[in-house]
Amino acid sequence: MDGMLFHAFVYLAAAVLAVPVANRLGLGSVLGYLIAGILIGPTLGLVGAETHDVQQVAEFGVVMMLFLVGLELEPQLLWDMRLRLLGLGGLQVGLTALLIAALALALGRYWGMGLAIGLVFAMSSTAIVLQTLSEKGLTKTEGGRASFAVLLFQDIAVIAVLALIPLLARPGAWWDPALGEGQRGTAPPLHDTAGLVAGLPDWGYALVLLGAVATVVLGGHYLSRPLFRYIAESRLREVFTASALLLVIGTALLMTLVGLSPALGAFLAGVVLATSEFRHELQSDIEPFKGLLLGLFFITVGAGIDFGILFADYPTVLGLTLGVMGLKAAVLLGLARVFRLAPGDRWLFALSLAQAGEFGFVLLAFCVQNRVIPTELARTLSLVIALSMLLTPALFILYERLIAPRLNNGNGDGGGQAPDTIDELGSVVIAGIGRFGQVVNGLLVAAGVRTVVLDQRADQIALLRKLDIKSYYGDASRPDLLHAAGIAQARLFIVAIDDRDRAVEMVEHVRRTYPQVRILARAYDVGHMYLLKNAGANLVVREVYDGSLSLGAAALRRLGFHPYKVERMIRAFRRHQSDGLAGMYELWDEDPDIARNLALQAHIRAHVGTLQDALNFDRRQLHDRSERGWTPPPKDFTRELDDDP
């Protein structure tokens, strides 16, 4: 217990100290975690043997990250990127592995070992790359999308590679007959091929795989929603969080049991739930776990760097590291050119994926168990992977500081590079989809505006979904949910809820945290309107004002007023009201309680008195300067004109 507390303290302290500093220096959080790991591991020696166990837990952060990535990716988008996924991804893994294998062969190594090393290095770090891309806001760029496609392919390819590795062992070499096929020592943490399917024939295994995938897809689609709805209605937040975790862990467990990548399974579950109304709620629940576990993962990578080997033979290790990264970058650059990425995106794509990744560790361990790569070599290669991951944040900085400015300045005159398509542009977050929010949302959606609608009544969301109105379950007064809904990138935030106090709180929070977002709010009455304005809303509309005016207008028409006259009276009424409201604010501010505020009462009385004049300006005799609008000229106007020369 003491040991556990101590280690938790060390890990957390290292993260808390190192990450903000790294961020402030512009290095990004990933490098911060890695440095924290190096500090507590090899440098200070505070942690050691347990790193490996911690890493197994921490790797679950990768699973959660892929679940979140899946949540962002609707099935349609996934289908749209199939060409990139298979083309870019397949060629990247294949070419990189073959080139490294050829090099190894040229150096006189066995081809199988060369190919295995090639496959190990072909993998990039999903954790580092996705985390850094989203931290730097590059996810939606073409380069970012291409990188994601390759990473996703690698995730899928890992399964095939795990099946291939045992075949690459050199017959007879390092083969200990005492170890049979079934006993491979400890299985790699993420890709346990034993479990349920050991001993099944091939066709049976295929059936089990299909069944597992079908379970995730169908279960996610049909079972999870009623379950989540049921839990949402109980209004117990922590139970919802627990069920979100249960979903991810359950999926991962199922995948592990049948020998598939749990990360891939979680991704699939995410994609299935991407269209569900619980998307943003799930996102905000899983996000903190993912963040902590990924951080932990990066720390363990840092802590695991064996500086002993590095110092013993640094020319080889550094040479290998730079060689691998150079070769990977070259392959990626070539592919980016073939797939017609713009120059800026090409470099982002090549530099971001040039490192080896966490799957490399997994594959390496598996290779050693299968006698494909000798332990000594594996230790060096492991260091190469870690070093390349450590260098990745530096490459991102290189891209940001040197390459992006140079390429993007030449926009238009040089390569004619098209700007990145940012499909979230102009998105609007709407809180509340009751009577009020529905109209607002309907109008915006019809105009082609992307909206994200939040409401905390699960039954209401379920009903709207039946009417094909896209909306999400969640309490919009919770900052993390607003964040998951994309408030940071939104242009407008619309408060359409009917809870007056929460509306004001919401406006205050968004104004404070996201000063760039414009806030439009629905007010219950004039007092509420002033409160919302004080809280920082840019525009406040009284909820029943327009409805009352149209009913009043209809009444006037029924009484025989000319419709166009009524239209003009309504306009005059509006002008008079908004002038009056501006004047009332000062008085209201002194004492918002109208019943006690005598000055305010007097002001309102006077205001109502002048309203009649404003509307019936032509009851006074014609030709007052204040009258505007189709007033005929004076009776004798033609005489003035005749006098003119």
Place this chain on the structure above:
Amino acid sequence: MPTYVPVLSRGDGAVGRRRVLVLFAHPSLDRSEANRPLTAALAAVEGVTLVDLYAEYPTFEINVDREQARLLSHEVICFMHPLYWYSTPAILKEWQDLVLEHGFAYGAGANSLHGKLFFNALTAGGPELAYCAVGYNHFTIRELLYPLEQMARLCGMVYLPPFALFGARTAVEEGRLSVHAADWVRVLEALRDDRLDVAAAVSRTTLNGDLATLIREG
């Protein structure tokens, strides 16, 4: 551009009963001294449709289909309005811009309005003397309405000179309005019953300058 072939009579010899559409535009009817009595007078004439555009479209959301159907079901089209800055009040311009679509009112193959009669019935503030080369308005009323005349022409309609009330601000005081209102009814009935000498009317400056010579009493 379609060749201009005025259709001066219906040619079948029969006394045609034409249907007359009066598109009325006055944004401030409760202040009107001339147009209100004139609309009241025409409301009693059988076979004449009166449309108060400002009442029907107070927000200017003109229903194009409805207006085009109205044009199709009438043979005489009249813009009735006070003269504002030598033209119509704003809604009649909006009506022109929206209703007279290419392919419906003009353009290749568009002949929906061909042969219909078109004229303005207007009230002008200035005296008739002001509407000539030496008056302060410098142009005749017909000259000032050239854009509308050309509109009618492009749509293949026969343009008649305006039925105009001059010095409208003092017409009531000077007892001219009741005479004008009676003339207004006579013109509408003559148009309806095809008793108006269209061939003679097209070259006049106003329709009501010498009304007796244009109308065959029925």
